Amino acid sequence: MDNATLRLFGRDALPRKRMVAKEERVVGYKAKKEGLSEELIDEISDVKGEPDWMREHRKRCFKIFQRKPLPSWGPDLSGLDFSAITGFVRPKGKEHQPNSWDEVPQEIKDTFERLGIPEAERKFLAGVGAQYDSEVLYKSLRKSISELGVIFTDMDTALKDYPELVRKHFMTRCVPPEDNKFAALHGAFWSGGSFVYVPAGVKVPTPLQIYFMMNYPGFGQFEHTLIIAEEGAQVQYIEGCSAPHYTKDSLHSAVVEIFAGKGSRVRYTSIQNWSRNVYNLNTKRAIVEEGAVMEWVSGTLGSGVSMIYPCSILAGRGARAEHLSIALAGEGQIKDTGAKVFHMAPQTSSKILSKSICKKGGVVRYRGMLYVAPGCSGVKANVRCDSIISDSKSKAETVPVMDIRSKDAQIGHEASVGRISEEQLFYLMSRGIDAEEALALIVRGFIEPIVKELPLEYAVEMNRLIEMEMEGSVG
Amino acid sequence: MSQIAIIDKARQISKELGEPDFLLKIRLQAASALRQRGLEKVEDFDSGLPENQSMPSQRGCKAESLAEACRQKDFRRALSFCAKAGFSPNDFLLSLALFSSGSAAWISGQEEAPAVLERDGSIGYAFDAVVFAEKSKAALIYSEKHRADGVSGLFAAAKNEAEAQICLAQANSPHAQRKLGAVVEAEGKAKAKILRSNIGGKSQQDSFCILQAKRQSRCEHYNASLMGDGQRMRLQSEHFHLAPSTYSRSVFHFGAAGNSQVEAEAKVVIEQPAPQSDTHLLAKSMPILGNPRFRIVPQLFVRNCEVSAGHGSAVSSVDEEELFYLQSRGIDESEGRRMVLEGFFSGLIASAGLNPKIAAVLSESIRKRAKEVFDGQKA
Numbered sequence: 001m002d003n004a005t006l007r008l009f010g011r012d013a014l015p016r017k018r019m020v021a022k023e024e025r026v027v028g029y030k031a032k033k034e035g036l037s038e039e040l041i042d043e044i045s046d047v048k049g050e051p052d053w054m055r056e057h058r059k060r061c062f063k064i065f066q067r068k069p070l071p072s073w074g075p076d077l078s079g080l081d082f083s084a085i086t087g088f089v090r091p092k093g094k095e096h097q098p099n100s101w102d103e104v105p106q107e108i109k110d111t112f113e114r115l116g117i118p119e120a121e122r123k124f125l126a127g128v129g130a131q132y133d134s135e136v137l138y139k140s141l142r143k144s145i146s147e148l149g150v151i152f153t154d155m156d157t158a159l160k161d162y163p164e165l166v167r168k169h170f171m172t173r174c175v176p177p178e179d180n181k182f183a184a185l186h187g188a189f190w191s192g193g194s195f196v197y198v199p200a201g202v203k204v205p206t207p208l209q210i211y212f213m214m215n216y217p218g219f220g221q222f223e224h225t226l227i228i229a230e231e232g233a234q235v236q237y238i239e240g241c242s243a244p245h246y247t248k249d250s251l252h253s254a255v256v257e258i259f260a261g262k263g264s265r266v267r268y269t270s271i272q273n274w275s276r277n278v279y280n281l282n283t284k285r286a287i288v289e290e291g292a293v294m295e296w297v298s299g300t301l302g303s304g305v306s307m308i309y310p311c312s313i314l315a316g317r318g319a320r321a322e323h324l325s326i327a328l329a330g331e332g333q334i335k336d337t338g339a340k341v342f343h344m345a346p347q348t349s350s351k352i353l354s355k356s357i358c359k360k361g362g363v364v365r366y367r368g369m370l371y372v373a374p375g376c377s378g379v380k381a382n383v384r385c386d387s388i389i390s391d392s393k394s395k396a397e398t399v400p401v402m403d404i405r406s407k408d409a410q411i412g413h414e415a416s417v418g419r420i421s422e423e424q425l426f427y428l429m430s431r432g433i434d435a436e437e438a439l440a441l442i443v444r445g446f447i448e449p450i451v452k453e454l455p456l457e458y459a460v461e462m463n464r465l466i467e468m469e470m471e472g473s474v475g
Numbered sequence: 476m477s478q479i480a481i482i483d484k485a486r487q488i489s490k491e492l493g494e495p496d497f498l499l500k501i502r503l504q505a506a507s508a509l510r511q512r513g514l515e516k517v518e519d520f521d522s523g524l525p526e527n528q529s530m531p532s533q534r535g536c537k538a539e540s541l542a543e544a545c546r547q548k549d550f551r552r553a554l555s556f557c558a559k560a561g562f563s564p565n566d567f568l569l570s571l572a573l574f575s576s577g578s579a580a581w582i583s584g585q586e587e588a589p590a591v592l593e594r595d596g597s598i599g600y601a602f603d604a605v606v607f608a609e610k611s612k613a614a615l616i617y618s619e620k621h622r623a624d625g626v627s628g629l630f631a632a633a634k635n636e637a638e639a640q641i642c643l644a645q646a647n648s649p650h651a652q653r654k655l656g657a658v659v660e661a662e663g664k665a666k667a668k669i670l671r672s673n674i675g676g677k678s679q680q681d682s683f684c685i686l687q688a689k690r691q692s693r694c695e696h697y698n699a700s701l702m703g704d705g706q707r708m709r710l711q712s713e714h715f716h717l718a719p720s721t722y723s724r725s726v727f728h729f730g731a732a733g734n735s736q737v738e739a740e741a742k743v744v745i746e747q748p749a750p751q752s753d754t755h756l757l758a759k760s761m762p763i764l765g766n767p768r769f770r771i772v773p774q775l776f777v778r779n780c781e782v783s784a785g786h787g788s789a790v791s792s793v794d795e796e797e798l799f800y801l802q803s804r805g806i807d808e809s810e811g812r813r814m815v816l817e818g819f820f821s822g823l824i825a826s827a828g829l830n831p832k833i834a835a836v837l838s839e840s841i842r843k844r845a846k847e848v849f850d851g852q853k854a
Contacts, residue, residue: 374766389780392747397776404769404790407762416785417777 061187158195193223290316329362520599535590541577564682566656570628704733731767
């Protein structure tokens, strides 16, 4: 694993059976007991000093979580042991909230410096945040951006400083806790995450980024991201994540809520590279108002089991959504991912493009929903999902649902599954390119429509990571 | 409608029909399979047995009762296998367990004119089988004109190197709510074409299971269905590639008007022992008038990397430019829409490469139905 790759995505493939002394030193506070319970809710609320309404919200969500069964479809989640999850770990340094990078504890700083966080902040980001286990330890926003009225802070701070905004939008109409079992779980135990508010007419010129790190073994990370873009605003948000590999399973159950106001434009980019002992079960949704544009760009490379279906609700006339995703499943990985778009207004349009690669027994599954409500005239939607299946131990599946209730909609969908074309490989090799490089070129071409939407540095690293995964796939 | 216990009813019917034990055994295997799936009781569609024992009318093929057909060991074994298999649709098993009228048709040789099997009556549970012999080249029209609610089952087999075409034409009476469960097998190097047409009935639920378990078989599955106001159609299709070098194409064209509903879930599975398989599925839906609903779910499950697999789906109403073109030639809007609709289906019929008689029968029934749908919408 070279430093260049570690810099951005921080993959650490070395499995660890137990905590080592270094990791132990960075733990400032952790939950008194393993397992998820109402006692833990009180503990979290006390530690954070939350208002009563949030404590009650958490408890209501916990009741919903206990009531709902596990989904009867998708990957097998029976191995997920909620009683063994450590639901809250606060790193050292959080108690005095570092104001600068120098104040962050050294061990944590080392981890994020290897990932290139401060370097990226200096070079090209408008703002950056870094979450370690349950808390955002570091955040900063360029002065020029904050002067425009843009808010970029962690959710705990937002809850204290902007209570009205948070209460109005937090798990109300975008992702209510009744939505699914894991949204309810998140609502009960959420901690960390980011709050972004962009006032009307403000265009944030460079991306905001947050990086999530799960350090503690058997940990449950439940960060909440809330993005509000008012009328005419523009913002790009990037998140990356990683975790070291332990033998004990971890759970990542995040919720992302995006409110794209009239005429606004929001791009949400997520590059996930959790280690393979992580269950990655997220709920991501955007409500897109009249004339607004919502873009989802996702790379799902890590975790053992992923279930992620970013959803756009096109609520206003002329709203538009674009979903671009790459999923890579290697040995022992199941990527059950997709996209959902609900056309609830006339003249709305959407595009979904999903590319997936599976090898060495990995399973990729595209699961999508395209819904057009009655009376929505002039709707256009296109879905395309392509899969490369490298060997006969792997599986590629597509389950797209189209529920069309308007006679004026124009809907198209196509999907293809196959291996890397031998003819294409031969063509390149006959031009003097060796087999591995030929494979890399073909794979790069396959994922190019999505990778080109990433900032350059991320695109380069994404290509390298995927090529590394594909090594040895020829023949 | 009253509910009946499947196993008890199966025994009762078998006794009343004086069936041999081996046929009762097959009924009970089907009933047992349903019980394992949690289905123990169903509606009792049959009002009285004597009327319902009638065989389907037939032309151009050798047809006999299912009891007679089951005296042949291979046929009996095939039915028994389907009765126990996990892939058989519920409605197939139901009709196999409870049929009061069952037939089997044997088609052999090289025939230009299609054979005909017609169900026209008030039969609750019916089961029919058709077998295309090795190296035969023939076609069959299986016509359904049921007048009452019920469930039909169909087992169709194309033996080694047979070229078989089966047209399942449904034109039930407007109040009939029916289900069809079908299992279709294509053996080594066989070429099977199945075309399903739904234009009648109040509701129709079709469940297909198509098996390509021997190498180099080819199977084409077509569906041309036109639903008018108030009609509902549900299609569930599972198509399995289980052997190397198997080829399949599925093309579905659905038209719907008024407040009709069309639901189609079509799954294609390429299992690991099926390298060099080639499959493609295309589902096109056209809302005509009113506000019909379409729910289309084309699914692909691939477990082997040496394959070519894909699917596509499109929903789009009549192209306004096409309509304008016709109107500018003096054709009124309603007539123009009807012509575009007929063209939508005739494209499928032409590309399917069907027996000319089958193609003609189908085109005529679609044309007639399209006129009814438009006249109905105008009224």
